[in-house]
Amino acid sequence: MRLARPLVLVAATALSLTACASGGSSGGGGATVTITANAISGGKNAATADWTKNWLIPKFEEAQKARGKTVHVLFQPNGVDDEQYKTKIALDLKSGAGADVIDLDGIWVGEFAQAGYIKPLADTAGPEVEQWEGWSQIPKAVQDLGIFDGKKYGLPQGTDGRVLFYNKTLFAKAGLAADWQPKSWQEIIDAGTALKRAGVPVPLQINAGTAMGEATSMQGALPLLAGTGTEIFSGGKWAGASQGLKDVLGFYRQVYTTGLGDPRLQQEAKGRDKSFQMFAEGKIGVLAEGDYFWRSVVEPKAGVAPMQDRDKVVGYALIPAERPGAGVRGQDFVSMSGGAVRALNPRSKNIKLAWELLSFMHSAEATKAGLAGEARITSRTDVNDEVLTPDPMLGFVAQKVLPITSYRPGLAVYPEVSVALQEATAAIVSGKTVDEAATAYQRKVESLVGGPANVTQ
Known part of the structure; x- marks a missing residue:
């Protein structure tokens, strides 16, 4: 290619x-x-x-x-x-x-x-x-x-590595376990639903859209894609509008069209920074982030949004595959790392x-x-x-x-493919259907990597 x-x-x-x-x-x-x-x-x-x-x-x-x-x-x-x-x-x-x-x-x-x-x-x-x-x-x-x-x-x-951070105080209010470890996407949705019933302003924060930039890909879309058993680049081809990609967009749709996530937060220029502050203030139940969040954002003394009670209140869990065993390499849990x-x-x-x-x-x-x-x-x-x-x-x-x-694949075109992925999640947040967002993504990726022969479906 x-x-x-x-x-x-x-x-x-x-x-x-x-x-x-x-x-x-x-x-x-x-x-x-x-x-x-x-x-x-x-x-x-x-x-x-x-x-x-x-x-x-x-x-x-x-x-x-x-x-x-x-x-x-x-x-x-x-x-x-x-x-x-x-x-x-x-x-x-x-x-x-x-x-x-x-x-x-x-x-x-x-x-x-x-x-x-x-x-x-x-x-x-x-x-x-x-x-x-x-x-x-x-x-x-x-x-x-x-x-x-x-x-x-x-x-x-x-x-580094990506995990799901959660607020144990809000979880207790919603009747959820302090040692929460979801084993599927549905269990994440279930936790979000319980948090919503308990009055938590933003039950789930899964980065979406282009305003979040690469954070959308690394904290949200790519781990979710890995949870379907799909890699963004494998065997010389880029992932297109496959069932895995549609399942990822479907998950975003569940979060952002049912009140489990805040669509406006994904569209704000400083939405990610605001999500950090909201989590620290006890307004977000679950937030997908890298370990940077723990050591530099909610760090009690010098964090961007310090939490004095971080070690007591903040829990963390592995990101589950869509279903047990459905992740890349047949894994039950997945993550993304940089370095x-x-x-x-x-x-x-x-x-x-x-x-x-x-x-x-x-x-x-x-x-x-x-x-x-x-x-x-x-x-x-x-x-x-x-x-x-x-x-x-x-x-x-x-x-x-x-x-x-x-x-992530170390190829020159990856940043542009990543933007296409971000745009697909943005389309979902703004109300587009899964098929509409997936079709637009497929066309964009094909134009970036040399045509449909270099993209899977």
Whole structure:
């Protein structure tokens, strides 16, 4: 299938290239390898930049010295818009330049692979890639973040997961269990109906429409689609107006035409932010979100919408498949995750050393050091088991969600397909029928990806 648009959309003159692909000898003796990331001390992703300079580089150089090798690691920081960073490294790789180890958003992997800018790790670094100890500590579902066409292109960094958050106080008022765990979509609707009877202003908040942007896809439409056993992209084709897609739109229709959800909230420019505040104020019963909601939105001390009683009042549950066993891979429960990966520059002049650096960066010791004492979900089970114990919610995501999660396809056209999905949910919220919304979605996706031959029905 052709890419819907070129990887690099701006002229090469818009950005300066870095030095040619690194590695080889250093002027001071020994070998030099370079790392680049969209991180800079005192600016964007400062913690990553500080960890790289203050912990990673000295530790790796010291480890290499203990083996009798003189190695110099250089860090190339950036602190720009993500798309600007993406364009810069694409230009570097296209011209045969760039750092040896490169940070990539996981959603770019397929796009870079199809363009030939990155290669499978085993093809570049050799058989030692598959022998790396870290694979046994990264759940298969999380490894998928760096996999394209069945091959491993990068090592996954931190990740996240989507769940259903709910207000236990409102649940008690509605006669619902404090340890709620729905096993089907119908049980979500049933809970919403009970909350509505109990007078809860907004029983269910499942992001919908284009105003919510990618949050509609990641928190709502894509997990629901996975719950029908359908992936947005599989076998070289994009999901069209299949029964799974129609079932998803049917679920949205149940929520937003029966008073279980607030259609206006989905259409407001800051509707997602408002939903956060309403949940914190006890006006929303169930809200589908990522673990970001727990650690950054309702966090008692520094949250966007802090809840002092968060740990007592806020519950969380897995997102069920449409019916037990109906989810992707035959799962009872599903989720969606995002995250970043690190890949190798296939034109590195010292690819074996670059792999040693990359694998060292993803060791348990380095991963833990990168957290800087914070409780965040990493790609490694052994690190998560150690650092997430004090936070049961994040531990829940690491232990229960990551093994069953899915990722967005890392292809250039995905953002446009995602908008088409958002538009389909918006049509439902505004009163269109399932068939009308599904038909419009099918036409839009076909126009984006090269015609009906590239879309399933």
